[in-house]
Amino acid sequence: MGTRYKGNSREVQSLDAFIKLKRASESISTRLYPSLQEYGLTESQLGVMEALYHLGSMCQKQLGAKILKSTGNITLVIDNLEKRNLVQRIRSTEDRRYISIVLTEQGSKLISEFMPLHVKSITNEMSILSKEELDQLQKICKKIGLQNSDCTS
Numbered sequence: 001m002g003t004r005y006k007g008n009s010r011e012v013q014s015l016d017a018f019i020k021l022k023r024a025s026e027s028i029s030t031r032l033y034p035s036l037q038e039y040g041l042t043e044s045q046l047g048v049m050e051a052l053y054h055l056g057s058m059c060q061k062q063l064g065a066k067i068l069k070s071t072g073n074i075t076l077v078i079d080n081l082e083k084r085n086l087v088q089r090i091r092s093t094e095d096r097r098y099i100s101i102v103l104t105e106q107g108s109k110l111i112s113e114f115m116p117l118h119v120k121s122i123t124n125e126m127s128i129l130s131k132e133e134l135d136q137l138q139k140i141c142k143k144i145g146l147q148n149s150d151c152t153s
Helices: 009-038 043-055 060-067 071-083 105-126 131-145
Strands: 087-091 099-103
Touching (some): 009 043, 009 105, 043 060, 043 071, 043 087, 043 105
């Protein structure tokens, strides 16, 4: 279902595309969510753990920027992961104001077990698209995501 907004053709087309993008994203998330629940994770918690797993330790501000969450939200996410002993805050000895977030051994084990299953589920969700369509989707999403941004990756 598209929009019923009565604007000019560009507005209607933009709004319709946005609605379809948002619904597709929500639809995929809904289908992937049960596996997250099975591991007791939220999407934000998975984002934090995945970033730490692939990129290594970083401060809360970097993590928040990486997974597009506010500083208040990222603090709560990290608090909850820390309570489960999946991440740990480590204060710098050189600058006590700097706190790194790192995966614990338990967190590393959980994410290394979960990721292959998650990637398989995502691959299955995207199997409806051809290689060319996947490439095109990546380019389009990147273009939209980087609009008015200083980032290039």
